Amino acid sequence: MLIGIDLDNTIVCYDGVFERLASELELPGHVASAGKQAIRDYLRQQNREDEWTLMQGKAYGSRMDRAQPFEGALEFMACARDRGHALCIVSHRTKQPFLGDPVDLHAAAQKWVRDRGIDRLASVFLEETAADKAARITALGCDVFIDDLPEFLGRPDFPAKTRKLHFSPSGAGEFGGTERVGAWEDVARLLLDQ
Ligand SMILES: [Mg+2]
Incomplete structure (x- = not known):
C-alpha cells in the first residue's frame, strides 16, 4: 500500500510554536494556550489579521524547528x-x-x-x-x-x-x-x- x-x-x-509566538505578542494567556484556531480567531476579532499572517510565516519558517x-x-x-x-x-x-x-x-x-x-x-x-x-x-x-x-x-x-x-x-x-x-x-x- x-x-x-x-x-x-x-x-x-505547531501548538507549542503558536503558543510561544502568541505570548511574545502578549496575547492573554488563555488565548495563547488554546491553540492555533483560538489565536487566529482572537487576532481576527481585533482586526489584527496582518499579525496573524506574520505569525504563520514565522511558525512555518524561522520557528518551524521548534x-x-x-x-x-x-x-x-x-x-x-x-x-x-x-x-x-x-x-x-x-x-x-x-x-x-x-x-x-x-x-x-x-x-x-x-x-x-x-x-x-x-x-x-x-x-x-x-x-x-x-x-x-x-x-x-x-x-x-x-x-x-x-x-x-x-x-x-x-x-x-x-x-x-x-x-x-x-x-x-x-x-x-x-x-x-x-x-x-x-x-x-x-x-x-x-
Ligand atoms: Mg495540513
Whole structure:
C-alpha cells in the first residue's frame, strides 16, 4: 500500500510554536494556550489579521524547528515501513511568507523533515498550490491519504480512488466521505492492524 501523508498540522504539531509566538505578542494567556484556531480567531476579532499572517510565516519558517511531531506519527511511519508499505509526504505551502521576512518556507520544511530522519522513511514532495498537491497525489497513486484539512480531501480534483483519512485531534470538522482519526494510534489501528 502507498500511504500519502500531509505535513503541516498532520505530522508537524505547531501548538507549542503558536503558543510561544502568541505570548511574545502578549496575547492573554488563555488565548495563547488554546491553540492555533483560538489565536487566529482572537487576532481576527481585533482586526489584527496582518499579525496573524506574520505569525504563520514565522511558525512555518524561522520557528518551524521548534515544532514537534504529533505523538505517534514517526512511530507509525517506521511501523508502516517495517510492514512493507511505502510512504510519501505531500504538502503544499508557498515558497515565501505572504508578509514578513522572505524566508524559504520549502527549505524550512525540508530541514525539519531531514533533522528528524523522516526523509529516510518517506519520499517528500513539497508543492506550491493545493491543485499541485492533488495532482501529485493522483500521479503517485496513493492508496490512502491522511490530511488535517477536510476541504482539501473534498476537492473535486482529489483522486476518487484514494481513501481519505481526516486527521483531527480536536475532533472538529465533520465531513462526508472521509474517515476521521483523532490520533496517530487510530491511523495505525485502521491501516496496519490487519
Ligand atoms: Mg495540513
